[in-house]
Amino acid sequence: MGRKRTKPGKIRLAEVARLAGVSPITASRFFRTPEALSVAKRVRVESAAKELGYVPNLAARALASQRTEVIGVLIPSLTNNVFADVLRGIYDALDGSRYSIQLANTRYSILQEEKLLRLFLAQKPAGLIVTGIDQTAESRSIMESADCPIVQIMEIGSNPIDMMIGFSHYEAGRAAISHLLAQGFGRIGFLGARMDPRVQRRFEGYQATLKQAALLDPRLVVTTTLPSSVKIGGALLADLLSKAPDVDAVFCANDDVALGVLFECQRRRIAVPDQLAIVGFNDLEFMEATVPTLTSVRTNRYEMGRDAAVMLVESIEGRRPQEPIVDLGFKVMERQSSWPRGS
Amino acid sequence: MGRKRTKPGKIRLAEVARLAGVSPITASRFFRTPEALSVAKRVRVESAAKELGYVPNLAARALASQRTEVIGVLIPSLTNNVFADVLRGIYDALDGSRYSIQLANTRYSILQEEKLLRLFLAQKPAGLIVTGIDQTAESRSIMESADCPIVQIMEIGSNPIDMMIGFSHYEAGRAAISHLLAQGFGRIGFLGARMDPRVQRRFEGYQATLKQAALLDPRLVVTTTLPSSVKIGGALLADLLSKAPDVDAVFCANDDVALGVLFECQRRRIAVPDQLAIVGFNDLEFMEATVPTLTSVRTNRYEMGRDAAVMLVESIEGRRPQEPIVDLGFKVMERQSSWPRGS
DNA sequence: CCTTCGCGTGGTAGCGCTGTCAATATTGGC
DNA sequence: GCCAATATTGACAGCGCTACCACGCGAAGG
Structure with missing residues (x-):
């Protein structure tokens, strides 16, 4: 019956809470909404976490909260320099943030894109960046019913799935x-x-x-x-x-x-x-x-990636940009x- | 007390098991070790999963099994064409496999690399691909105590952390x-x-x-x-x-x-x-x-990425390559x- | 002085899956 | 035909975290 899987060396949130003299839930809040804690407890939890070298278990967090802090990125090619610049913008914008990036390559196939979209959305990403405006009808409907913000990049058109950044x-x-x-x-x-x-x-x-x-x-x-x-x-x-x-x-x-x-x-x-x-x-x-x-x-590829990531994060965190379509122009x-x- | 979080529309493993007329654990095994099931049940679970459109919840799987199917990749630059080819090899090799890729950019900084290494290893990846042989002593010791296979790419040297593929x-x-x-x-x-x-x-x-x-x-x-x-x-x-x-x-x-x-x-x-x-x-x-x-x-960059991924997967699945150091040469x-x- | 409000905090019960081990079916050997 | 060995299957109890709700408390209002 059951098992004794608990490794003794493992530092869990409960240990941090114990050391800080607070309940686990309070410690949990420290990592999510620190401003909701009193200053005293905030300091106590912080130093306890540091002392124990606590690292949150993202799988547990994802399971309990029913969402992840992963941003999915779909691009058609890894070789094309154009996308390397866009990616650099995305990675730079998200560097140091709580979000991590899940990158996949559609190889210029909208069918492959549809498959990857299903795969990604099944894991409830925090947001999605997709390339272009030529998705299959099926892909569009999958994305429209997804409950995360989505930015289409590289191009702009008249009917965004959610948000769009690019140029004509x-x-x-x-x-x-x-x-x-x-x-x-x-x-x-x-x-x-x-x-x-x-x-x-x-x-x-x-x-x-x-x-x-x-x-x-x-x-x-x-x-x-x-x-x-x-x-x-x-x-x-x-x-x-x-x-x-x-x-x-x-x-x-x-x-x-x-x-x-x-x-x-x-x-x-x-x-x-x-x-x-x-x-x-x-x-x-x-x-x-x-x-x-x-x-x-x-074309402003780096800016495109960077601003797409920023728009996405703002949107995830409830600050939806005024204008869902951003034209970065060209010269x-x-x-x-x-x-x-x-x- | 508690909550009613269970969404009715959600398809869980339990539903699949019920439809297939087996226990949840048997259904679970279908996705991990199908060869351990009798042919009859295998077919039943398969069709039930298909009928319901079941997609496993990776967070739950990671939490329960204490490991993930993520392969971490650390490269110094996203812009450099050289790494684009390597990445393409890695993505191609892992395409269609159970493993997903977590990519991060060290920006040619071994300190940044150390930071990312800690971040990655805290989430128990299935394996790791790192660039080069010039890690900090601290990074080396972190990796040596990691319980996942690691491939160093781009270069070869005399004392690999685990495995190595590249050239001199x-x-x-x-x-x-x-x-x-x-x-x-x-x-x-x-x-x-x-x-x-x-x-x-x-x-x-x-x-x-x-x-x-x-x-x-x-x-x-x-x-x-x-x-x-x-x-x-x-x-x-x-x-x-x-x-x-x-x-x-x-x-x-x-x-x-x-x-x-x-x-x-x-x-x-x-x-x-x-x-x-x-x-x-x-x-x-x-x-x-x-x-x-x-x-x-x-230099054989595509092959390097591809073979690194293959070596890693083989190693993860218990088939460690004979020779931990692979010299891909140059011409x-x-x-x-x-x-x-x-x- | 009592009520109302809102802040800060805690208790409880899962999230969906899998490791462990026991239990049961099936097979082969004599 | 019986028993041991092997192939299948199942029960149970978590993995580590957070959503939901409840509660205590001090401040503001009457």
């Missing part, structure tokens, strides 16, 4: 093309890898802007579903040049691709920007170190690779 | 320099950023090899504690050229730095490799896409940037 990839795509048009380029190609929903929307911005200028030409578009990489950038450019040798500028949906394009130009002795202008996307660190420096659309960083023709 | 950065540094010597270069510089312990050991390999060849010259060494980046690569080269204009090759402790060096060469119209050879480290994806292609030391990828002089 469509408008960013438009801005990139408007910049090239303003610089005097007219045969503007599009090179896209992966073609995930966000790349698609940049592409839509590209299309809309060129259509408006009556300069849209499907022969100028080369895409692949392969992941973006420097190498693929070279291949995409090679493909584009064979289809449309008169192209005078390319908008690359990723900076990796833009870097690959730059090297392909070097390989083929195509002058940048005189023969071909290049615009990338995300403004990764290397874009201002290349020769020539590469124009790119800067076209104009560099040498898109200098006006013949300047 | 010292030997890798030696190999890079031996390659340059073999190609006929003699004034070989070293450019290092961050100067974390692993970079230090590559540097030691550099020094030892050049000393042996009587070609070591402290003026050829330029380092910074700033994080590695493409931009810093250019700055380091500029610094090196001002101190030692006769340098004919550089070994960059990171590929980012190597890329920055390449661009700085383009900026200064220094021919690579005719005037300056370049060798990088890690063999990131872009190294074979540059113009000229860049020589680098390939000098010889490319255009280190072609022999005048070839």
Whole structure:
């Protein structure tokens, strides 16, 4: 019958309470709502906990309170630099807080995302950060009925599940093309890898802007579903040049691709920007170190992660932000690779 | 007195057991040691669980069993591509397994690492993956008394805490320099950023090899504690050229730095490799896409993460690997940037 | 002086699961 | 056909913490 599992060396909350001369529940409150204790007891419990080296048992806490202090984070890729920055923002914001992070990788699959969502929500996280706005209908309904705050990151749209922080990839795509048009380029190609929903929307911005200028030409578009990489950038450019040798500028949906394009130009002795202008996307660190420096659309990835985490925590703790949708914007960083023709 | 907290909609193990017509403990065993059940009951419990959509409560399981199925991972940086690959290996290996990952970032601080170690171990993880072999004495003793398997990754050394997987950065540094010597270069510089312990050991390999060849010259060494980046690569080269204009090759402790060096060469119209050879480290994806292609030391990062996770799981489940130290080696990828002089 | 209020504190009873060990079915050996 | 050995199953009592409620007390109000 039963067992004697209690290890003698184990320091439990009860021991702390005993040493402090209070009831266990009072000691418990010290760790959750210290302001509810009288100053005297607060000090007593604090020193007792310190003396015993007490560390709360999170499993017991989770079981008793029916919730955890875990924030689930779903991102599509661990390799993509873009998400590394977002993650850094999230980790920095949550560093030193009571919350811990549970990270999972959807591999750009909304079905995988749905599966992970079920897995996460079953453990009652304190909050959730998910990437993008293209969840399955099923995922949406799971999240809508979840009883924790949720922040969608990377993009903004019109109907958030709960909260949202990001920017419009469509408008960013438009801005990139408007910049090239303003610089005097007219045969503007599009090179896209992966073609995930966000790349698609940049592409839509590209299309809309060129259509408006009556300069849209499907022969100028080369895409692949392969992941973006420097190498693929070279291949995409090679493909584009064979289809449309008169192209005078390319908008690359990723900076990796833009870097690959730059090297392909070097390989083929195509002058940048005189023969071909290049615009990338995300403004990764290397874009201002290349020769020539590469124009790119800067996105605030670190801030996105950081602010998403802050919004989430505020919301968890009952201080819901006024505005559920935060537009972090973007900025076209104009560099040498898109200098006006013949300047 | 007490409370009625039991939500009616909640599906617990007891419900599954009732529907399956078995005792709760038998249902419990189905999820842990299904082979211990008779086939008939196994089927009954399985279909009952499916019908009810039962999801185990991990907090309760952790509390009752006094252990978790969480694998803690401590890495120094979220930004560095190198760790992204390692992480991908870990996540891939653990995908679909019962284990979940708890990731934390030490920011290259062994004190921060010690703090995180305490935090992690207090929650009784199933296993731990830590980066490198340079823990504090305190950290080491904490880990040695932990009752879970631990894998140190990225490097190998002589006295593992438990298990180890990586390669010798010292030997890798030696190999890079031996390659340059073999190609006929003699004034070989070293450019290092961050100067974390692993970079230090590559540097030691550099020094030892050049000393042996009587070609070591402290003026050829330029380092910074700033994080590695493409931009810093250019700055380091500029610094090196001002101190030692006769340098004919550089070994960059990171590929980012190597890329920055390449661009700085383009900026200064220094021919690579005719005037300056370049060798990088890690063999990131872009190294074979540059113009000229860049020589680098390939390290098996994905495999390192993957195999570390596999070793850990095997060990957790009682199948300790024969050999606690796994050397994954490295390979000098010889490319255009280190072609022999005048070839 | 008594009532009302709210603060600070404590008692009790679980949260949902599993370790231990005993009890029962099943098998094989002679 | 009987007994020991093995395979299955179940009862019980927690794991360490917190939700709920109750209670005592001093201050404010009448």
